[in-house]
Amino acid sequence: MQKILYLFLAKLLGLYLNLLSFVYPKKASQLAYAFFSEPRTGKLSKDKLPQILKETLTETFQDGEHTFQSYTWEGNAITILLVHGWESNASRWENFIPYLKKSGSTIVAIDAPAHGLSSGKEFSIPKYAEFIHIAVEKFKPQYIIGHSIGGKTCLYYHYAYPNDLVQKMVILGAPSDFKVLLQNYITMLSLNTKITKTLEAHYLNNFKERIEDFSGRKFASTFSIKGLIAHDSEDDVVSINEGKKIAKAWKTAQFIETKGLGHSMHDDQLYQNIYQFLFETE
Template identity: 30%
Template sequence: MTRGAALVGTALNALARPAPGLAGRAAYALFRHPLRRGGVLPGERAVHERAAVEEVVLGGRRVRVYRWGDGARPVLMLHGWQSRASRYAGFVPRLEALGLTGLAFDAPGHGDSEGGTTTILEYREITRLLQERYGVFHTVVAHSLGATAAFLALRGGLRAERLVTVAAVKDFGHFPDEFARILRLGPGLRQDLRLRIEHRLFGQVRDPWEEFDATARPERIGVRMRIIHDTDDDMVPVAHAHALKSAYGDRAELVLTRGLGHRKVLGEAAVIDGAMGFIAPESTGTREVPFK
């Protein structure tokens, strides 16, 4: 835990004693809003700047969309929380070499898109809008929260031939739990946060904890998938990957890596190779054997 997180958590816990409602509102506001917008990293800039830039409009906010290619055989790439589309820069040349079109967007409140925050439902709606524009996706590649959103979208009718997840979060409940763990929030604030998410953020959803569980109703997702996860992920335990593999059985391949963590995995050669070996296995000439 960083010193800043420790100070914030201590302040919220202290405030919760005399003013639990105020502390709950503050914790909820922090949970909802990314603390920073990820910038384009130096190693990503050349690929980022040659993308064709488009947009979709969601709730009156302009969402920045990036395309590398002519639109044929689109591969949709979904980033995670506090991230941005440019994190997929290492994938783009590999996709282009195969005649595939890379597509990605900065979620609302992220990168160069408008707004201050986003939700998993907005991710789903953006993927639907891009489906209308580009048709069936050759592959969806998704990291962290983006992976949770990808399962939700596919279960709701998004059409894709295959799915690659990286550091996938199995169920949305992990996010408030991890937020509370990082800040060391007391039991009262933890429960208050979950109630606010359930009744305010997703009040239109009957049971968001079940609806946003990627292992729920697996029979509704028929695509083949590769689940890539690092055993040393310090934010999303590898148990999430094993749960997904168990839920989807023979439709899913599990590929584990070591020593890569969570936030920077999309730029790692082992992850890019693992994804591309599934997106276009004929291009590698080799068969990958995941370790367990």
């Protein structure tokens, strides 16, 4: 029932934007982009942090007009960076942290733009990648783990900021092609051609990339580091075909297909597989 209501509201919103585009096309496009790029949930309050984040050393970093938050569980010289997905925050790793702690490693998690304790209302992959870049320069992680759009951002980060610091990367339930994400949004709202073209133009003008080229498989095809890609066959948010696209292009990565985990990818066996990949294989 909740899903039906959500779809109905999405269609209603799309109808409003389509009608608005004939009268105020610029306003319609701005609203369409805002609904696509502004998360509705995932923010945190400093006064009400989840318990898992209260156990950390916190640090706030400045990036231009934005700030982003990091959380560190101190350990040895081996460092792991955790990158969460859409409408989430650093606490999403709560179930995974105990497995990583067994290694004795230092664990660092960050909040994405407009998520957790990080500033802003708008999320974008390039801005998130800037946050990752600053975190890598500061904490020098050997391993990076990303979930969902956070995983896609990890791919873009390593493509845009190539370095020798990161040795292994784990990507969980991540989309490959940005065009698929945008098209899903357009289809869900039944947006007209006029708004569709302006949305595509926005990304070209602001990020200097055609959406066809903003592809995880394109980024991964340039990698020589070792990777682990995991995707669930019953993921109803990001199709498993997206994970397979990345795996096919990334020649030094292995692919794990899970079943019954959905998009969240929380699972003891998967955590053990990731642990083994990071710490028990060369």
